[in-house]
Structures are given as C-alpha cells and as structure tokens.
Ligand SMILES: Nc1ncnc2c1ncn2[C@@H]1O[C@H](COP(=O)(O)OP(=O)(O)OP(=O)(O)O)[C@@H](O)[C@H]1O
Ligand SMILES: CC(C)(CO)[C@@H](O)C(=O)[O-]
C-alpha cells in the first residue's frame with residue numbers, strides 16, 4: 001500500500017533473490033478500510049517510494065546482470081477504476097460488489113475489529129494475482145492472519161502461485177515497522193515498544209517450557225501491567241492504550257487455543273496481538289493536538305519443537 005519502509009523492502013529483496021522478474025504493487029485498496037477507518041489519512045509518499053525502489057534496483061544491478069538475482073521489472077500502481085471496473089467499491093458491511101470472502105478465519109481477531117477488512121484483502125489480492133499472474137507472491141509475517149488467509153484462499157481457489165511469508169522487520173526497540181507508525185509522534189512512540197516486549201516475554205516463557213496457553217498469554221499481559229497503569233480494563237501512559245486481543249492460535253487455520261488448553265509443542269502456535277493507541281491525554285504540541293488513534297498489530301511464532 002506504499003509509504004514504503006524497510007519491512008516492504010525486505011519483501012522485495014527476498015523476491016529478487018528467488019525470482020527473475022519482480023513486480024511491486026502499490027495500491028491503497030479502499031474496500032479493506034471500514035467506513036470509519038483511516039483510508040483518507042493513509043500516508044502517501046510516492047516520490048520517496050520510487051527513490052527507495054530505484055536504490056534497491058541499483059543495489060541488485062550487478063547480481064541481476066550476473067543472473068544470480070532478479071530485477072525489479074515493474075511497479076503496478078493501478079487506479080481504483082482499473083481494480084474495480086464495474087461497480088465503485090463498497091466499504092459497507094452489506095455493500096454490493098464482486099467479493100471474495102474467506103470464513104470463518106476472516107471473522108476472527110483482525111476481522112472482528114475490522115469487519116470488511118479481509119473481504120477487501122481477499123478481493124484485491126485475487127484481482128492482483130489475476131492481473132500479474134505471479135509464480136510467487138510475498139507477504140509479511142507482521143500481518144500474520146492476512147498471510148494465513150491468503151494461503152487458504154490460494155489453496156481453495158486453485159490459484160497457481162506460491163505464497164511466501166517473510167519475517168517481520170523491526171525498529172531497534174522491537175516495534176514492528178508499519179506505515180502507520182508515522183502517525184504516532186514522539187511521545188506515543190516511546191510507549192508502544194510494550195507490544196513487542198510483551199510478545200517476546202511470552203515467547204521466552206514458551207521457549208523455556210511453558211505450554212499452558214493461559215500462562216503464556218498471562219506473561220504478555222504482565223509486561224503491559226508492569227509498563228503502564230491499568231484502569232477500567234485499559235492501560236495508561238502518556239495516552240490510553242486498549243489491548244484489542246492477545247491471542248494464541250494454531251498455524252494452519254488460526255483457530256484459537258483456549259486458555260484452559262495446552263499448546264502442543266510438536267505443533268507450536270502463533271501468538272498475535274493488536275492494540276489501539278489513543279491520542280496523548282494532555283496534548284502540548286501542535287502535532288499532539290492533531291493526533292488520531294493508531295491501531296498496531298504484531299505477532300511472534302512459537303516454533304514447533
Ligand atoms: N515490518 C514488516 N516486516 C515485514 N513485512 C511487512 C512489515 N510491514 C508490512 N509488511 C508487509 O508488507 C506488505 C504490505 O503491507 P502494507 O502496505 O499494508 O504495509 P504496512 O506497513 O503493514 O502498513 P499498515 O500501516 O497498513 O499496516 C504486507 O504483506 C505486509 O505484511
Ligand atoms: C495485502 C494488501 C496488499 C491488500 O491490499 C494489504 O492488505 C497489505 O499491504 O498488507
């Protein structure tokens with residue numbers, strides 16, 4: 001969706017290492033945004049994006065010429081008229097249109113908070129895959145439910161492409177890179193490292209032998225409890241932070257592992273989380289007065305052993 005950062009470039013690097021011709025799609029897809037979400041505010045940095053991709057093209061020039069890596073063969077940046085040729089796209093839950101829906105997976109976790117999100121993602125990815133006809137497609141681990149859902153879609157619809165999922169690129173304090181991080185501003189940015197710290201703490205507990213699902217999730221919540229004040233079910237630092245979910249799920253279908261159950265260590269699990277970061281409680285600067293809520297997601301893999 002553009003506003004490229006190192007996480008996106010890592011997907012392109014992996015694609016260049018494994019293919020001859022790489023196409024980068026840049027399209028902010030309206031149908032995956034709910035009517036009250038941040039579609040209008042989504043960052044657009046076309047010039048900077050092109051400069052980053054050009055830099056990457058140069059970085060790979062020698063290897064491309066030797067034939068040991070591919071090259072960026074094109075940028076696919078369609079208009080909405082191209083992507084949705086018949087009907088203008090709807091973001092209403094019961095809106096009309098030609099849609100791809102993957103349920104029940106698309107209703108849980110991210111789908112519970114963003115009811116049209118996965119319908120929009122599955123629909124636009126089907127269109128992208130049909131237009132570009134890629135041998136492989138590259139998705140980021142950061143959006144783990146999205147990548148599991150796309151794998152399911154590719155299998156169920158016999159789409160002839162291989163789905164590759166690339167590890168999450170992080171900032172120095174562990175925060176997963178995301179285009180939406182630019183909305184945070186300095187003050188909120190200082191508090192949000194708590195999300196990855198919580199997930200890593202729970203992952204450590206699992207790696208040290210804890211398999212009780214409730215205990216693994218509790219480890220993550222303990223990090224929030226220690227870092228922030230808890231009141232009325234929300235956390236408070238310089239701003240209110242609401243944890244949407246910290247969830248343990250199975251790999252293939254993202255079905256939940258209940259707190260009373262145990263993780264099967266031979267299977268492992270995904271621990272994923274989402275939180276809503278509200279504007280700072282006592283804004284002092286112009287930037288703080290204009291803040292919008294930012295929803296952040298992250299996850300870690302509890303590897304099978
Ligand atoms: N930190 C990251 N590491 C690896 N892959 C990433 C990272 N961030 C995004 N991606 C992947 O890049 C692809 C494009 O994502 P998208 O354009 O939505 O960017 P984003 O940074 O996730 O933005 P958003 O703020 O919308 O979450 C997706 O497959 C996504 O999972
Ligand atoms: C998969 C995707 C490109 C669909 O618009 C988007 O959700 C994203 O960038 O993660």
Ligand code: BAL
Pocket residue numbers: 001032143
């Ligand atoms: N990275 C997923 C796209 C979205 O949040 O809309």
